Amino acid sequence: MTSQVSRRWRPRSLLQLVLLAFVVVMLPIAVLMFQAGEGMSELSQLANVSAREAVDQTRRARTLSNLAVEMERSARQYAVVEQPGLMEIFADKAEEYARLLEAQRRLLPDNPDITALQAQIQTLSELPGKSPQEVRDSLDEFASFADRTDAVREATNLQIDARIDAISDQADEVQQRMWLQTAALVSASLALMLLFTWLIIRPIRQLERRILSLGSGLEPPSAQLIQGPAELVRLGDRLDWLSQRLNELEAQKQQFLRHMSHELKTPLASVREGTGLLCDDIAGELTPRQREIVELIDASGEELQTLIEQLLDYNLLQHNQGASNERFDVATVIKEVLAKHQLALEKKGMRVSAFQEPLDWSADRERTLRILDNLVSNAIAYGENGGELELRAFRQGRSLILEVANSGEPIADDDRARLFDAFYQGRARRKGALKGSGIGLSVAQDCARAQNGQLILADTDPLAVCFRLTLPWSAEALADNDKEELPPPLPAAAESARN
Structure with a gap:
């Protein structure tokens, strides 16, 4: 046409x-x-x-x-x-x-x-x-x-x-x-x-916009017709075909992930339920050696479930770039994250120091929680047994700074450049039965970018590894109430919590 x-x-x-x-x-x-x-x-x-x-x-x-x-x-x-x-x-x-x-x-x-x-x-x-x-x-x-x-x-x-x-x-x-x-x-x-010149440049610019939209994944439902010489028109037709093919492949990938997650979670739930029943001595009292094996199976099942959830989260973020901003208390989000990993922290024997002062902020609460969840999970996986874990929060101008630091082995210089790449695993190995998927930090980075924020590896910190998240105050929240001001300055104790 x-x-x-x-x-x-x-x-x-x-x-x-x-x-x-x-x-x-x-x-x-x-x-x-x-x-x-x-x-x-x-x-x-x-x-x-x-x-x-x-x-x-x-x-x-x-x-x-x-x-x-x-x-x-x-x-x-x-x-x-x-x-x-x-x-x-x-x-x-x-x-x-x-x-x-x-x-x-x-x-x-x-x-x-x-x-x-x-x-x-x-x-x-x-x-x-x-x-x-x-x-x-x-x-x-x-x-x-x-x-x-x-x-x-x-x-x-x-x-x-x-x-x-x-x-x-x-x-x-x-x-x-x-x-x-x-x-x-x-x-x-x-x-x-x-x-x-305009007649020649216009179709080229149209093709450029089509290619950029294809690369960004934000192509409009109805593509603009390419008007120009036959060669460029045919190239536009090829881009239409490529767009349709990519959409088909994306739909197939989504379907595959949905089916695989269901197929994996169903037997995994049965395995975890069985290990739970064994741990509760429903089938009879276990010997210490048997209990150790059952607990190992249960921990491995939990790790596998975490990997599946991370993979689904990563795929979801790739197709949902919009942010849903709201007001929330930073300390409450930190408590929720620590509560989720309470058992793992106790098993790891890590000493936790967390920010606890009231601090209201306007951002995407779910994405912020997911970032902290991945960073804490990463600290548990790679931190040293019996080490330290610190979660800090403070306000710097119109930005919120969140830091998750842990003791242990520092990240190698060769790994820093690709630290946030999807599926990249550095030289350091997780301390557990299963390997990581290599997408936890990538998911956290995507969540930060979706909020116009920044997630980096801090160079100078008393602990070996420190990830610093910077989140701006939501502009949408300010637009809803022009008279709304930033939260009052933090108490001196909260400002010094990062030191």
């Missing part, structure tokens, strides 16, 4: 998406390059045509000035020597002048000097048919003729300057337009880059 939903409007593969992103991002840049080329070609063509026209017009204006001078020279020479060949030269120059003047008129159609020159050149063109005296009488017209020709030349230069200024303005306009297009198209390319 995921694949069908997400492939309707997205590329079929990650490679296609990357190639599409490259093409689409490069498209505005290609348009920009094309428009820049068109603008530069337009300016280049305009500048080329204008340059050629300017050269032709300047050359034509200069030729008109030279022709005017040559026509005047030919007319004056004819007026002096009266040689007919000079008037033929004059006529040729006049004809060429008229032709060039007509071309110049197309450049300056409204110029009055050109209009006057056209009238004058028509009059001067008639001089070759006149007498020498009439030619001499017409020589005065050449002064105004030359002045108007120079004026036309100046007007041509001004026209060329105006055209150059227009080309410069057009170049500035094209440059400004190119800058605006560059800013717009580069912004579009950047936006497209961000869009395709």
Whole structure:
């Protein structure tokens, strides 16, 4: 289903998406390059045509000035020597002048000097048919003729300057337009880059969240659909399959543990009941040797029952991370734990020193009791016979400190790093008939973390082994009653109980 939903409007593969992103991002840049080329070609063509026209017009204006001078020279020479060949030269120059003047008129159609020159050149063109005296009488017209020709030349230069200024303005306009297009198209390319980056990164982040949820065991009931290329969609489908498989395996494990606990507890209860009846002399009085064997069987049964309960507690904690906070008296919890292990302590011959002052605290009572229970059980199992066991409690700011210390063999440095790992057993061996499961301290650590607390092995303590539990005051309890304050400071005797 995921694949069908997400492939309707997205590329079929990650490679296609990357190639599409490259093409689409490069498209505005290609348009920009094309428009820049068109603008530069337009300016280049305009500048080329204008340059050629300017050269032709300047050359034509200069030729008109030279022709005017040559026509005047030919007319004056004819007026002096009266040689007919000079008037033929004059006529040729006049004809060429008229032709060039007509071309110049197309450049300056409204110029009055050109209009006057056209009238004058028509009059001067008639001089070759006149007498020498009439030619001499017409020589005065050449002064105004030359002045108007120079004026036309100046007007041509001004026209060329105006055209150059227009080309410069057009170049500035094209440059400004190119800058605006560059800013717009580069912004579009950047936006497209961000869009395709998001399209590629989003499914990867979705997969990352799925993997983290799988690893933490807190996956929501309905997983989010992976939307993206086909490769990532298929990977999301594989994660769905993996999630279902893990759930199936977890359900099988839970079922196995329930069945095994029942199957183990039923015969174990019968064994313990039988040993109890034997110890009570129901089947007849036992000899001291027989009683010792029966007590050993009963103690081993109790140890086995403890191991089964620890295993079930460990499995329960792995799937129940929430804390149920309440107010309780710390000294009462300690008394309950010691009462549970009273017989084991008496058998071990351990001297117990426990915190007994009233101390209210807000935390998860059941988890706190389980932590202390595991720590006391651990101290009984590994502590020395006839040794010391101390349970201390004191408040430090907004935290409660609980310490369980015992005399005996210190924990080896090589074991400290993995002390709270599940099923890890160090070099030290339990003093009893059965080996431990290696999950007691792991269960205690998980209970502490569930309450945002910390369980560590204290480095400096008068006794050989000391576990220190730090529990913060429950924030949920404060939220229920904003005016509620922390318990009053402990008495001096309670503060010094840890020393």
